[in-house]
Amino acid sequence: MKKITIANRNNATYEVKGNKPLLLELRSLGVDLPYGCQYGGCITCAAKLIKGKVDQKSQVALNNRQINDGYVILCVARAKTDCTFDIGVESHDKLYRNPFVDPLAPHELKADIASFREIKND
Amino acid sequence: MEGLCCGPGYASPSEAIRAPSEKLLYTIAIYTGTGIQKPDYLATVDVDPKSESYSKVIHRLEMPGIGDELHHMGWNACSSCYDDKSMSRRYLLVPGVRSNNIYVVDTATNPKAPTIYKIIQGTEIKTKTNLSGPHTVHCLGSEIIISFLGNAKGEAPGGYLHLNKDFEILGRWENSMGDIPFSYDFWYQPRHNVMVSSEWAAPNTFMPGFDLEEVGHLKYGRRLHIWDFEKKIPIETMYLGEDGLIPLEVKFLHNPISSHGFCGAALSANVIHFWKTKNGSWEWEKIIDIDNEPHPDWPIPIPGVMSALLVSMDDKYLYINNWLHGDMRQYNITDPHNPVLTGQVWIGGLLGKAPIVNGVKVAGGPQMYQLSLDGKRMYVTTSLFSTWDNQFYPEIRTKGGVMLMIDCDVKNGGMKINKDFVVNFGNEPNGPSRCHESRYPGGDCTSDIWL
Numbered sequence: 127m128k129k130i131t132i133a134n135r136n137n138a139t140y141e142v143k144g145n146k147p148l149l150l151e152l153r154s155l156g157v158d159l160p161y162g163c164q165y166g167g168c169i170t171c172a173a174k175l176i177k178g179k180v181d182q183k184s185q186v187a188l189n190n191r192q193i194n195d196g197y198v199i200l201c202v203a204r205a206k207t208d209c210t211f212d213i214g215v216e217s218h219d220k221l222y223r224n225p226f227v228d229p230l231a232p233h234e235l236k237a238d239i240a241s242f243r244e245i246k247n248d
Numbered sequence: 249m250e251g252l253c254c255g256p257g258y259a260s261p262s263e264a265i266r267a268p269s270e271k272l273l274y275t276i277a278i279y280t281g282t283g284i285q286k287p288d289y290l291a292t293v294d295v296d297p298k299s300e301s302y303s304k305v306i307h308r309l310e311m312p313g314i315g316d317e318l319h320h321m322g323w324n325a326c327s328s329c330y331d332d333k334s335m336s337r338r339y340l341l342v343p344g345v346r347s348n349n350i351y352v353v354d355t356a357t358n359p360k361a362p363t364i365y366k367i368i369q370g371t372e373i374k375t376k377t378n379l380s381g382p383h384t385v386h387c388l389g390s391e392i393i394i395s396f397l398g399n400a401k402g403e404a405p406g407g408y409l410h411l412n413k414d415f416e417i418l419g420r421w422e423n424s425m426g427d428i429p430f431s432y433d434f435w436y437q438p439r440h441n442v443m444v445s446s447e448w449a450a451p452n453t454f455m456p457g458f459d460l461e462e463v464g465h466l467k468y469g470r471r472l473h474i475w476d477f478e479k480k481i482p483i484e485t486m487y488l489g490e491d492g493l494i495p496l497e498v499k500f501l502h503n504p505i506s507s508h509g510f511c512g513a514a515l516s517a518n519v520i521h522f523w524k525t526k527n528g529s530w531e532w533e534k535i536i537d538i539d540n541e542p543h544p545d546w547p548i549p550i551p552g553v554m555s556a557l558l559v560s561m562d563d564k565y566l567y568i569n570n571w572l573h574g575d576m577r578q579y580n581i582t583d584p585h586n587p588v589l590t591g592q593v594w595i596g597g598l599l600g601k602a603p604i605v606n607g608v609k610v611a612g613g614p615q616m617y618q619l620s621l622d623g624k625r626m627y628v629t630t631s632l633f634s635t636w637d638n639q640f641y642p643e644i645r646t647k648g649g650v651m652l653m654i655d656c657d658v659k660n661g662g663m664k665i666n667k668d669f670v671v672n673f674g675n676e677p678n679g680p681s682r683c684h685e686s687r688y689p690g691g692d693c694t695s696d697i698w699l
Contacts, residue, residue, distance in 0.1 A: 158285050162315040162346030162455070163380075167402035169456035169635060170281055170315060170346060186402065187456040215283030215645065222638040225460040227546055232461075239465045 128205040132157065133176055134212045142205055148173075148180070149200040159200060159213060166202035173200050174217040178209030191234035195220045256337035257327025257696050261502040264327070264621045264696065265561050270688040271296040272306070272360060273618065273627060275651065276318035277673055277681040280346060281634025282645055284679045287311040288318040290342060290353060291683065292360055293651065293671055295627070303669045305676070307361045311351060316344025317634055320685045322385025322392075324352075324413065327696040328438075329389050335413070337691060339365060343382035343394060345633075346455060348373055350382060350394070352415050359689050366415050374400035376417050379409055381451035384433045386697065393421045397431050397451050404450035406431040422475075426482035430469040436477050437500045438699045440507050440524060443475035445482075446495040457635040463515065468494050472511055472522060474530050484530055491518050491534045497557040501584075504698040508584045510535075510557055512568055517552030519568060521584050535587050536579065538570055541599055550598055555632055556616055560623040560658070561693050565590070569614040571632055572640060573597050576614045578656060578663050590661025593654055596630060598640070606670035611647035612637060618686040619656070619693040626654040626663075631682030648673040648680025 128144045130152065131137055142151040149161055149171055162170030166185035175196045182203035197220075198211070211217070232241040258264035273295050278288045292307035311318070324339035325332075338356040343349070348370025355362040373379055373396075381397035390413045396406040405428045410421035425431075430447035437443075447469020448454055453462060462468060470492050474484035488495060493515035500509040507524035519536035540549035552570030559566055559581070566581045574597015579587035594602035596610030603609060612630030619626045631637050631649040638645065653669035656662070674680040687695060 160281070160283070160285065160315065162280060162317060163348075163402065163451070164315075165402065167452040167455055168346045170317075186452045189456075189459055215281075218638070222457060222635070222642065224639055225458050226548055226550070230459060230461050235459065235461055235465070239462070239467070 129208040130205060131210040132213055133210055134214070134216055144205040146204065147201050148203050148205055152200070160215070161201055164201045166199050169199070169221070171200045172197045172218065172221055173214075174198070174212040176210040176212060179206040180204060180209060181206055186236075189230060189234060189236045190240050191230055192221060194234070197221055255330045255332040255335045256325040257330045257691055259330060260698065261561050261563070264691065265623070267621045267690055269622065270620055270690065273686045273688050274340060274355070274362070275629060275683045275686040276321065276342065277649070277676070277683045278317055278631070278634060279678070279681055280315050280317040281638060282680065282682065284681070285314060286678045287314050288316045288344070289681075290318070290362060292362065303671055305671060309353065309362050309364065311344070312364070312367070316347040316349055318342055318684070319345045319633070320383055320385065321687060323387060323687070323691070323695055324392060325387050325390065326691055328387060328699050332390060335390055337689070340687065341385045341392065341394070343385065344370070345381055345383070345451070348380045348382065355689055368415060368417065373409060373417065377407070377409055377420050379407055379420075381406060381455070382409070386434070386436070388436070389699070395431050395434050395445070397448060402451035402455070404430045421480060423480040424482070428473050428482055429471070432469065432496055433498045435498050435500050435509065436697060437504065437507065438477065438697070439504050441477045442507070442524070443477045444498050444500070444509055444522070445473045445475065446498045446511055447471055448494065448496060454633070455635065457639050463493060468515070470495065472498065472520065472532065486522060486530060486532045488513060488520060488532065491516055492520055495520065496555055499557060499559050499694065501559060501563045502561055502698070503563055506563070510559065510566060512554040512557035514553050514555050515551055517554045517570060519554070519557065519566070519587070523584070533585065535585065536568065538573070541573055543598060558617060558619055558693055560619055561621050562623060562658070564658070565623065565656070565661070567617065567619065567626065569617065570597070571613040571615050573599050574601055574613040576617070576628060576654065576663065578661060580661055591656065591663030593663045593665050595628060595652060595665070605650070605652060605665060606667060608650050608670055608672045608674070609647060610650055611644035612641045612649060616685045618688070621690070621692065623658040624656055626656055627686050628652050628654060629683040629686065631684055634682070637682060644682060646680060648676065649682035650674070651683050651686070
């Protein structure tokens with residue numbers, strides 16, 4: 127079992143098995159979460175992972191910047207360890223950005239079109 | 249209001265113009281993506297100026313669950329089955345872009361308080377047709393086709409769902425998607441045996457929001473497609489290139505004899521005019537080009553984002569919006585090659601031209617609109633799509649959407665915001681919601697096609 131802490135819900139904790147998407151597991155425990163497509167394509171259910179690890183390899187909605195900012199697509203992500211999240215739109219401060227004012231670098235695009243970042247050697 | 253002869257709708261566009269004025273309209277309102285854990289709903293708005301509840305939401309039909317993102321909708325029947333006594337314009341088909349569900353809503357039993365008649369489950373559509381991301385609904389005679397932007401995994405190009413008049417899935421409508429890369433809107437003109445379709449992007453691309461870089465990576469459309477409507481196959485592609493980035497709404501003139509049509513390219517903020525030549529081939533030209541506008545906080549000028557387009561029932565006026573600029577425009581298209589700007593109003597937008605309209609602080613810009621059959625009253629809403637709203641107009645989360653009405657001068661041209669009409673969806677009982685497409689019970693300027 128994995129312990130899931132929802133930081134922005136008074137640090138409420140829930141025990142999940144980690145063998146199903148977190149959206150399903152948490153909703154079955156009574157957590158009221160937003161969702162849309164339920165296959166990892168639409169971002170509506172995004173939450174911010176503060177601590178822990180998830181497997182969300184089947185998500186196709188997030189670009190690499192959003193992933194680096196900790197966003198997790200709960201409808202497909204499974205908990206690999208104990209995790210702490212902020213959930214709901216209160217966690218979306220970095221999820222949405224004006225694409226004209228704040229463009230993405232090539233390595234920050236979605237995985238299928240992102241270029242690898244050059245790693246500078248010291 | 250329904251046909252004087254037999255079936256639904258009107259014998260001709262000129263008959264439609266003479267129909268009684270609309271007394272109520274339906275608009276979808278969403279909570280998906282807003283942070284409010286309530287279902288999206290179909291709002292009934294009283295638009296009868298003689299009514300005590302004029303300019304108010306008088307009924308809310310909630311969907312059974314959250315997360316649909318209701319968006320566009322269409323009727324089970326229109327003037328295309330005017331001669332069919334067995335048909336009536338009774339059911340509104342309301343798809344959820346994200347859930348893939350299609351709600352069939354009975355608007356006839358009690359037009360003010362419609363009810364859900366049937367639900368076509370999104371999972372059933374995926375299983376039977378491998379489609380997701382529904383958008384445009386058109387009836388064709390007694391049957392219905394709906395464009396979908398992706399396959400069951402949300403990948404382009406999607407295709408067309410074919411329903412019978414009892415809303416049972418017949419399968420895919422098209423015989424081939426050819427080499428079409430993306431889907432979005434479509435309109436058909438039967439006397440020319442033609443359908444035209446446009447291109448947004450794959451659901452997996454547009455649903456999470458707009459990354460500008462993905463345009464350069466060819467993840468967004470830039471083509472229009474000509475179909476052989478009877479054979480149900482695409483036969484010709486018009487490559488619009490930089491003039492036609494993200495070609496969204498596509499409409500023919502209402503006159504069923506005409507082959508002239510228009511498409512609004514959202515990111516290029518251009519109107520593309522297309523028509524059939526005497527030798528049967530199709531040509532296109534750019535007839536309207538909205539300049540990008542400078543903004544003190546933006547490193548590059550703001551594109552208009554021409555997300556919708558509408559032709560008046562008399563085929564005299566073309567209406568367009570610039571969602572990011574905040575203006576609506578009216579062009580006289582008597583000569584479709586040479587449109588003449590005849591009206592313009594400002595509603596919200598990022599240029600700061602009209603932040604407050606009729607006492608309401610507008611978060612968003614003019615986005616979807618529906619015109620009365622007589623062409624005199626245009627109802628405008630301000631939300632585009634939850635994730636895109638959240639990127640460009642984040643304050644819409646607390647302010648919600650707005651519906652306004654524009655008085656349109658059909659004789660001399662001109663547009664003026666009506667001072668007596670405003671529906672502030674920021675004041676909805678469950679919190680601020682966002683309104684999008686609207687339809688009238690008797691048919692409107694984007695619903696009916698004549699055979």
